[in-house]
Amino acid sequence: MKMSSPAALCVFVLLASLLAAARAEDPYRFYTWNVTFGDIYPLGVKQQGILINGQFPGPQIDAVTNDNIIINVFNNLPAPFLLSWQGIQQRRSSWQDGVYGTNCPIPPGGNFTYNMQFKDQIGSYYYFPSLAFHKAAGGYGGIRVLSRPRIPVPFNPPAGDFTILAGDWFKLNHTDLKGILDSGNDLPFPDGLLINGHGSNGNRFTVDQGKTYRFRVSNVGISTSVNIRIQGHSLLLVEVEGSHTMQNTYSSLDIHLGQSYSFLVKADQPPQDYTIVVSTRFTNPVLTNTAMLHYSNSNGVPAALPPPPGPTVEIDWSLNQARSIRWNLTASGPRPNPQGSYHYGQVNTTRTMRLANSRVTINGKLRYAVNSVSFIPTDTPLKVADFYNIQGVFTPGSMPDAPSGGPAYLQTAVMASNMRDYVEVVFENAEGSVQSWHIDGYAFWVVGDGRRAVDAGEPSELQPERRDRPVHVAGVSWGVDSDIHATGQRGDVERSVGELGQAVPGPAVLPAGILAGELVARREPHPQERTALRPRLRPPDQAALNSVSVS
Ligand SMILES: *[C@@H]1O[C@H](CO)[C@@H](O)[C@H](O)[C@H]1NC(C)=O
Ligand SMILES: *[C@@H]1O[C@H](CO)[C@@H](O)[C@H](O)[C@H]1NC(C)=O
Ligand SMILES: *[C@@H]1O[C@H](CO)[C@@H](O)[C@H](O)[C@H]1NC(C)=O
Numbered sequence: 176m177k178m179s180s181p182a183a184l185c186v187f188v189l190l191a192s193l194l195a196a197a198r199a200e201d202p203y204r205f206y207t208w209n210v211t212f213g214d215i216y217p218l219g220v221k222q223q224g225i226l227i228n229g230q231f232p233g234p235q236i237d238a239v240t241n242d243n244i245i246i247n248v249f250n251n252l253p254a255p256f257l258l259s260w261q262g263i264q265q266r267r268s269s270w271q272d273g274v275y276g277t278n279c280p281i282p283p284g285g286n287f288t289y290n291m292q293f294k295d296q297i298g299s300y301y302y303f304p305s306l307a308f309h310k311a312a313g314g315y316g317g318i319r320v321l322s323r324p325r326i327p328v329p330f331n332p333p334a335g336d337f338t339i340l341a342g343d344w345f346k347l348n349h350t351d352l353k354g355i356l357d358s359g360n361d362l363p364f365p366d367g368l369l370i371n372g373h374g375s376n377g378n379r380f381t382v383d384q385g386k387t388y389r390f391r392v393s394n395v396g397i398s399t400s401v402n403i404r405i406q407g408h409s410l411l412l413v414e415v416e417g418s419h420t421m422q423n424t425y426s427s428l429d430i431h432l433g434q435s436y437s438f439l440v441k442a443d444q445p446p447q448d449y450t451i452v453v454s455t456r457f458t459n460p461v462l463t464n465t466a467m468l469h470y471s472n473s474n475g476v477p478a479a480l481p482p483p484p485g486p487t488v489e490i491d492w493s494l495n496q497a498r499s500i501r502w503n504l505t506a507s508g509p510r511p512n513p514q515g516s517y518h519y520g521q522v523n524t525t526r527t528m529r530l531a532n533s534r535v536t537i538n539g540k541l542r543y544a545v546n547s548v549s550f551i552p553t554d555t556p557l558k559v560a561d562f563y564n565i566q567g568v569f570t571p572g573s574m575p576d577a578p579s580g581g582p583a584y585l586q587t588a589v590m591a592s593n594m595r596d597y598v599e600v601v602f603e604n605a606e607g608s609v610q611s612w613h614i615d616g617y618a619f620w621v622v623g624d625g626r627r628a629v630d631a632g633e634p635s636e637l638q639p640e641r642r643d644r645p646v647h648v649a650g651v652s653w654g655v656d657s658d659i660h661a662t663g664q665r666g667d668v669e670r671s672v673g674e675l676g677q678a679v680p681g682p683a684v685l686p687a688g689i690l691a692g693e694l695v696a697r698r699e700p701h702p703q704e705r706t707a708l709r710p711r712l713r714p715p716d717q718a719a720l721n722s723v724s725v726s
């Protein structure tokens with residue numbers, strides 16, 4: 176093509192250099208990971224673990240907002256393998272998400288290069304293997320996304336930044352565990368809890384007296400919620416999966432499956448060694464793992480106090496704690512401005528989904544279903560079928576928007592939605608166990624919670640109070656019984672207060688047994704806004720807890 180005008184050429188050159196500059200702005204981080212089986216002894220017995228570059232847990236990814244992350248993963252397992260990046264939003268890169276349905280598995284002996292940008296994200300996350308119960312063999316590791324240097328962080332830089340990957344662990348290997356599920360049986364009770372791949376007393380975190388440290392804790396387990404606490408120290412919660420929270424002090428924190436929290440700990444005690452305790456929640460027996468908070472000047476003197484006891488089976492305690500956690504709307508996030516720009520109350524919900532999980536038997540086998548549909552995988556990943564318009568792999572809309580109560584059936588179920596739909600999701604759990612939901616790649620506001628079931632035909636009682644409540648959160652949320660329940664972000668408060676920066680903080684310390692009513696926002700909500708969603712102060716029904724992890 177002949178360039179007739181020098182001005183046009185100039186513009187072209189300028190544009191090209193601007194584009195180049197824009198690309199150059201966000202740094203690249205390259206990783207090469209070799210995934211192998213190797214011997215590990217997390218509970219004292221030899222097990223075959225999944226190692227990344229010889230490590231269990233795998234290497235930590237330390238990145239900064241907007242970094243481009245390039246990870247060439249060599250699968251040297253004798254089985255297909257995928258890694259998923261819990262909480263990473265994958266904006267415009269959903270095919271890097273590494274779960275069944277978005278990616279073809281990396282074949283044995285093959286390699287695949289993940290290429291993603293941590294666009295507009297900060298916070299604490301982790302990665303894990305998503306196929307074939309590999310997670311029960313390890314293969315997970317931490318992800319930290321730091322704020323860009325010029326973005327203010329709502330606390331002073333900590334003297335150290337520790338990652339705790341905690342979770343339940345089984346002595347049976349992942350193929351045996353998968354076999355138990357595949358044959359239609361329940362998972363056994365876990366054999367122990369691990370902290371960073373170790374059993375009790377396997378970790379020591381060294382601190383200098385008088386300094387403040389950040390701990391990022393993720394529950395990387397398979398089946399149980401955990402509680403974490405530190406002898407003689409309080410935990411100042413500062414972040415939940417990429418959102419800075421109102422900085423409240425807790426004596427211990429519940430962390431449900433898939434969730435990541437970070438808190439600050441000030442080494443303000445006499446120079447001794449203190450016990451960090453992680454224990455299971457809602458289980459009997461309670462499993463416990465301990466690590467050491469070692470003061471560098473302690474000379475190894477253990478603290479005289481007994482290790483702190485934690486909550487065990489109390490459900491309301493957990494719910495109340497979650498209700499006390501709120502987003503700090505005046506703090507920066509990935510960008511320096513206060514969080515959010517919606518007029519939350521004015522966004523119209525275009526659709527409501529009620530998702531009810533159930534434990535069912537199909538063809539004589541135990542299965543789990545949502546709205547009576549139990550998912551079956553196909554040979555062609557769903558995104559590939561979608562992209563190449565391959566017919567017959569799945570049918571959009573093949574999953575109902577509400578439970579019908581009908582018999583369960585198998586289906587490659589796909590819900591359809593329209594671009595820019597503002598969707599309200601109600602999770603319902605009538606099962607006798609904790610459930611975790613992971614809503615991949617989406618950001619949510621949590622708008623309400625409660626401990627009563629929504630019976631078929633009864634949703635009208637809930638809907639009016641929810642109708643114009645938007646759901647938007649970059650973080651974790653969890654649901655109880657019929658309704659969604661929040662940690663991190665509470666849409667009901669911010670919405671009605673109206674203006675940014677007026678979020679109402681929760682109470683500072685949360686003693687066990689506090690009534691939920693004491694934790695509601697200080698501003699009095701309009702009765703029609705919240706009453707139906709308020710937790711009922713009836714005796715807890717142990718059979719009705721549902722935990723939802725959203726990232
Ligand atoms: C991965 O590790 C295995 C076992 O140590 C080794 O044989 C193989 O060469 C490594 N592959 C790469 C790509 O580093
Ligand atoms: C596999 O690794 C090689 C480098 O050893 C790289 O050139 C190639 O692009 C990788 N393949 C994939 C699919 O990522
Ligand atoms: C898991 O353990 C069983 C024995 O209980 C063994 O047959 C199987 O090969 C093991 N699987 C792997 C991947 O090591």
Ligand SMILES: *[C@@H]1O[C@H](CO)[C@@H](O)[C@H](O)[C@H]1NC(C)=O
Nearest residue numbers: 329420421422503505506680
């Ligand atoms: C919220 O963030 C602002 C801005 O960084 C900070 O000044 C304030 O102390 C924070 N509030 C709480 C309760 O953490």
Ligand SMILES: *[C@@H]1O[C@H](CO)[C@@H](O)[C@H](O)[C@H]1NC(C)=O
Nearest residue numbers: 518519520521522523524643
């Ligand atoms: C919501 O719906 C109302 C009534 O139709 C309309 O006036 C308002 O503009 C809508 N809000 C948004 C954000 O679209």
